[in-house]
């Protein structure tokens with residue numbers, strides 16, 4: 001096999017509870033991931049040259065800051081691979097947006113190179129590599145629409161729910177870095193409700209309106225403190241337009257609304273001016 005093409009999906013966090021800070025500086029989380037159909041395409045090609053990232057998106061790093069590059073470099077070194085790979089990323093998932101596009105790309109490269117270079121890595125070994133490059137990578141190794149993430153977010157329990165949700169996803173053109181959001185977090189202010197266990201039965205039972213009122217993200221005050229105006233406005237605008245629920249994904253700035261149906265999601269999308277944001281209709285994948 002000389003080349004491989006993979007779809008690399010985005011995620012939303014339907015709930016993100018921050019339980020506290022850990023001795024390693026990271027935060028202990030409990031989150032419900034939803035995989036959505038918005039995806040990048042990754043093309044891996046074996047070469048005799050070095051590891052190379054090809055991507056025409058101006059904000060995607062082409063060197064060692066790219067998680068996909070890091071994964072390829074680690075595998076090449078650990079397994080003494082005498083060849084390189086060209087990793088072409090056709091980017092559709094907004095970058096640095098709370099949607100884990102970079103982490104998802106890294107998971108695809110991990111799975112792809114395991115096949116292309118014939119490494120024979122077990123699921124457990126793949127998870128070790130995932131964990132080493134980022135907290136969100138492990139979720140994408142599981143072929144599941146929903147999962148509970150614990151620890152840094154990398155300890156995954158699959159949730160075998162059949163529920164299909166429709167969303168409008170709005171990614172404003174502002175940059176927010178995950179580490180800055182976590183730094184801003186005031187743990188004394190984060191509520192101690194178990195939002196994961198509130199949402200789980202509603203998600204399992206496909207109870208749309210209860211899902212909508214149970215979406216929550218403990219990072220929201222920190223996100224809003226970094227960008228006070230647009231975030232609140234965006235949430236209000238989505239609620240006023242008739243969204244069933246509205247929430248930030250990850251460390252933002254993406255905001256998603258829960259819609260009643262695809263048609264409803266399309267009608268919500270029509271109200272947004274695309275000069276200031278990227279706006280998508282997406283569903284559970």
Ligand code: C5P
Pocket residue numbers: 025026027028029133134135136151152153178179182
């Ligand atoms: O793991 P990842 O590279 O996505 O994390 C980016 C940054 O977000 C970390 O360097 C850390 O500052 C913060 N973070 C955290 N707790 C987590 C996940 C991320 O504090 N569980």
